[in-house]
Amino acid sequence: MKRVFSGVQPTGNIHIGNYLGALRQFVELQNDNECIYCIVDMHSITVPQQPQELRQHILDVAALYLAIGVDPKKATVFVQSDVPGHAELSWVLTCSAYTGELSRMTQFKDKSKGRESAPAGLFTYPVLMAADILLYDTHVVPVGNDQKQHIELCRDLAIRINNKYGETFVVPEGRFLKEGARIMALDEPTRKMSKSAENPLSRISLLDDESKIKKAIMKSTTDSEGEVRFDIENKPGISNLMNIYSSFSSLSIEDIQKKYQGCGYGDFKKDLVQVTAEALRPIREQYEEIRHSQELIDVLKEGAEKANDISEKTMLRVKERFGLGFGK
Ligand code: AQP
Numbered sequence: 001m002k003r004v005f006s007g008v009q010p011t012g013n014i015h016i017g018n019y020l021g022a023l024r025q026f027v028e029l030q031n032d033n034e035c036i037y038c039i040v041d042m043h044s045i046t047v048p049q050q051p052q053e054l055r056q057h058i059l060d061v062a063a064l065y066l067a068i069g070v071d072p073k074k075a076t077v078f079v080q081s082d083v084p085g086h087a088e089l090s091w092v093l094t095c096s097a098y099t100g101e102l103s104r105m106t107q108f109k110d111k112s113k114g115r116e117s118a119p120a121g122l123f124t125y126p127v128l129m130a131a132d133i134l135l136y137d138t139h140v141v142p143v144g145n146d147q148k149q150h151i152e153l154c155r156d157l158a159i160r161i162n163n164k165y166g167e168t169f170v171v172p173e174g175r176f177l178k179e180g181a182r183i184m185a186l187d188e189p190t191r192k193m194s195k196s197a198e199n200p201l202s203r204i205s206l207l208d209d210e211s212k213i214k215k216a217i218m219k220s221t222t223d224s225e226g227e228v229r230f231d232i233e234n235k236p237g238i239s240n241l242m243n244i245y246s247s248f249s250s251l252s253i254e255d256i257q258k259k260y261q262g263c264g265y266g267d268f269k270k271d272l273v274q275v276t277a278e279a280l281r282p283i284r285e286q287y288e289e290i291r292h293s294q295e296l297i298d299v300l301k302e303g304a305e306k307a308n309d310i311s312e313k314t315m316l317r318v319k320e321r322f323g324l325g326f327g328k
Helices: 016-029 051-068 085-094 101-104 107-112 121-136 145-165 212-220 237-250 253-259 267-291 294-322
Strands: 002-008 035-038 074-077 140-142 173-175
Touching: 002 016, 002 121, 016 035, 016 051, 016 237, 035 051, 035 101, 035 212, 035 294, 051 074, 051 267, 051 294, 074 294, 085 121, 101 107, 101 121, 101 145, 107 121, 107 145, 107 294, 121 145, 140 145, 145 173, 145 294, 212 267, 237 267
Parallel strands: 002 035, 002 140, 035 074, 140 173
Antiparallel strands: none
16 A cells, blocks of 8 residues: 655645645545645745634644545544654755755745745755655655655655665655646736735635635636637636636536637636536535534544654654664
8 A cells, every 4th residue: 555645734725726736636545545644834834924823724724634525534634743753854854955956946936036035944845845755654745736846856865865874765756637737826827826825816715605716717817819728828827717627527628628619708707617616615515514623633633643653663764774863
């Protein structure tokens, strides 16, 4: 059985990009694999957070995991900072990473753009992510394809350490979906949809009701041609909407193109509102049931215990390979 690990930051506004690129895979994978799903709160403090809000957002993401269908009987769900091994391993990996490779990470470049000096945590973010993955002897990491570069770095670190210190880590593979792998912002379809973007109409959050979904889709940026045709280069807006439509329905991009031949964007967008609202309604309903339940707290406590058991074993192995500690 393969071990699967992934995580989402509790930075609020979990959106359909997070869902279609990553979270949707969590449910699919839990039946045939040993899955570990984390709420990566330590990653979220690489940018400023309000402490009270962060606590709430941690529980929001945990509830969303369960609402989309992650089953705590099959998968381990926990909060990153409840397992000290993440920070411990992150330091060990930091000592094997190079500033040159970290400064090539596009996410760091994007998030530090225009600043004279950026938080060091933003720079070492991918090392912490590598620690998250390697701590659990992970084989498969389901993520959106914006994370390809980080997964590559994680693999490089694992291989580098295995070569230098002897077999220490499993070298993981990223799992990227073809459809929905990268959902773009609705107002600016050349940028990825993001939780932290200022314009709330740039995204559809998983908990948005039909009226919010309608507002965001009807106002989304398209082009003046008015033809529902998939062409990422020249028609990024409509292509992104077609991608969302296809991901939430049983229709392929070609089916959608045929269905809306000769129709304007208005009709297509109205249908997309319906398709999206229908897909998100059950998630919202489940979420309301779970969010303030004791069950949620129990799941996180139990998850942290299980995750700690696995991570302690890995850290013993790592310390032994690196000669750390006095060898009790
Ligand atoms: N636009 C996207 N399309 C497809 N997948 C996406 N993911 C993020 N944005 C898209 C995937 O969602 C998972 C969780 O993301 P995260 O919270 O760990 O961090 P992120 O990639 O930084 O997400 P955001 O939305 O852009 O958040 P902010 O604005 O806070 O930085 C990951 O698997 C990611 O690939």
